[in-house]
Amino acid sequence: MFNDQKSFKVYTPEQVAELLQLSKNTIYDLISKGEIVAKRIGKVYRIPASSISFAFSGLDYDLYQAEQKDLKQLETIESELAKARSIISSK
C-alpha cells in the first residue's frame, strides 16, 4: 500500500530497477529523460517514492492523489447511495 509515510521514502536506482523489473541502465536512462524524477546528491541519485508511485498503487502519483481525494468522501456517498437504491427498488 502506498501511504503518506511511504511517500517520504527514497530509493536508490538499483532498488528501483528491482522494483520495476528493469535494468539499472534503463533507470538511469529514464532519470536523464525526466520520466523518473530523481534528486542528485553528490555523485549518486535518490528517487522519491512519489516518482515510482505506480509500483505501489498501480497509479501515477497525481492520479493516486486524485483518487485519494475522492475516497475521503466515499463512505458517506456509498451509504447514502445504498439507501437511495433501496428506496427505488421498493417502489
Next chain:
Amino acid sequence: MTTKLFVDSDVIISSLLSSTGAAFLLLNKLDTVQPIISNYSITELELVMSRLNIDNTKLEQLLKNRLQVVQINQPILTLKQKYQKYVLDPNDAHILAAAIESKSSFLMTYNIRHYKIDAIKKDFKLIALTPAMFLQYLRSL
C-alpha cells in the same frame, strides 16, 4: 473515436464534491470519452444529493454539458432478476443493465467489489474500473 463510459452514481457524486478528485478529472477534463448515465441514475442522484445538501444545479450543468442519458424502461425488479448473478447487491443491477444497454465499453465505479467484474467482462465485454484506473489506462495508449 469516442469511448462510451457508463458512470456509476458514486462517481458522479464524487465529481460534484471535489474539483480535484479523479471523478471530476474524468468527467470534466477529457473530450475523448462520452460519459453516460440512466434515468434511474438521475432518480437516485437526486435523492442522494438532497440528503447530502449538494446543489442540484451542479448536476443540471453536468447533464446539460457532459452527460448522455440512456432511458431504461424495464422495471427495477426485471433488471434485478436479469442481472442478479453479476452483482453482489441486487439493488446495483440497474447500473449494470444501463451500462450494457448503452453499449458502453467501460463501467466507471468506486464500488468495484460489488460487481462480478470477471463474469461481466466475459459475458458483456464491459470493463469495470475506478476513474483513476481508467485515466491511468488512457496514459498507456
